[in-house]
Amino acid sequence: MLQRISQTIFQGVSWQHPVIAAGLRVLDPIDKLVRVAGGRGAYPPMSIRVRSNGLRKQFNGKRFESFGKILAEELANRSGLKRDSKVLEIGCGCGRFAFGLSDVLEDGAYTGIDIDAPSIVSAKNNTFLQRKKFRFEHLDVHNAEYNPTGKVSANEYRFEFDDNSFDVVFLVSVFTHMLPDDVRNYIKEIGRMLKPGGHLMFTTFVMDSGTKFDGNDFVYGTGPYRSSHPEMHEICVGYYIDFLDECLREARLVRTDDPVYSTKGRSVPDAQTTEFGQDLIIARKG
Template sequence: MTPLPPAADQIAPDPAIPLPPYALRMGGQHFKKDADFVNAGVRDARVLRRRAGLGPRKRVLDWGCGAGRLAIGIKHLMGNVADYHGVDIQPELLNWAKDNLTDEHTRFTLVDAHNARYNPDGEQSFHIPAEAESVDVLYAYSVFSHMLTQDVAGYGATIASILAPKGRAWVTAFVEEDVPDCVENPTDYLKLEWKGALHCVRFDRRFFEATLYDAGLAVDEFVYGRETDGQSMYVLRRR
């Protein structure tokens, strides 16, 4: 995993805000330094503020929150939002975040959903724990990049149902033009070695966007290949 470098205007880690141990920082050696980990979260909070309407009064759902990198970034950048809800299927990461970052504005939920890479024994479900039309900003960094078509379609429909009428979903995915619809661990792709279940799922861009459209989501914005390991960025809305 090769995260983007943080913005030039870095924020010094606040000693009052707990940081997860190195072993729980998704991204490994790239986040060995506390400042790098914090500013990666700050960078994404800034992106959400600029592209998805993140603000102090917003309700945020961090789908695939890990150990709370975005929550830590939000706390450093703007203190709190009205409601931050982190959701993940990896108990060790989620439980650290729940034990160390929970407060009156910040909460975490572990779900037992199946994913062949991260939770192979989980239940087959497209459930995301949120009420209908209750999410102003949904953030899913490197989540669809580890899912096949059926899951993208199923979770896409769930996202469409939980987004507020003016809400936005900010997601990343591996997409390319004029490639097969969906390939797991494509060989010789981006000069990286993909191995293990769902390490990289690459979609044809038109196919991916059509799958989301059929699920009830439309593309507001697309930026090609600037995120982790060459993923592309989408801003989505209910259609």
């Protein structure tokens, strides 16, 4: 119901609308009771989960849990993730994939960073994630949709991590909210931070296979990207593979395989597929 209301009265980030926000706060205690009964009591409140996961099917935490597990499996199968890997997640939100990786990273280290301060506060204060010794940090980078008061532009930001620090870096639904210069800089920085032989995995909407995706029509924008939103393009962005490959080459990374296409969007004949809601790109540092 909240999804339909948001589509009717608000264009943009639905959870920012006061009516939606008030409704979520009312639902939080009920959501917690259902989560606890279902063994998902450790997950963040619904009003926090929706900030980086959307309103759709977020009540009770089942979707939050299932997508976390799907992505953890994809990382294990495609990115060389091991139990002792040092992992960086850019755009971690309130920890959906940190929870998903909690059974995998037994001897490794996880760092999550995000531009949404309330999500980071929630992850830092989560007792389950604290026991795992997972680390979370706020990233004060400007984004028209999620962090309009951010101090630093994404196209010039340098991450506060040393060269060759991580075995795996991954981003989920981050480049889908960023414009080309921002994406180029992030990939360059990821190339710097990855160890030789390390892997990058990120999600996007690959425009080469069509500009319609799960009910969205990506018709706005020019050059290497298209957006489904006429005014604030960062709300939903897809990219052509040639641009992504160019960015990877500049960062001394190379794709390990063809894109892995989401079964949620459209059918791509003879392609690798994933049950995750966006297409996957995997690259390796030589």
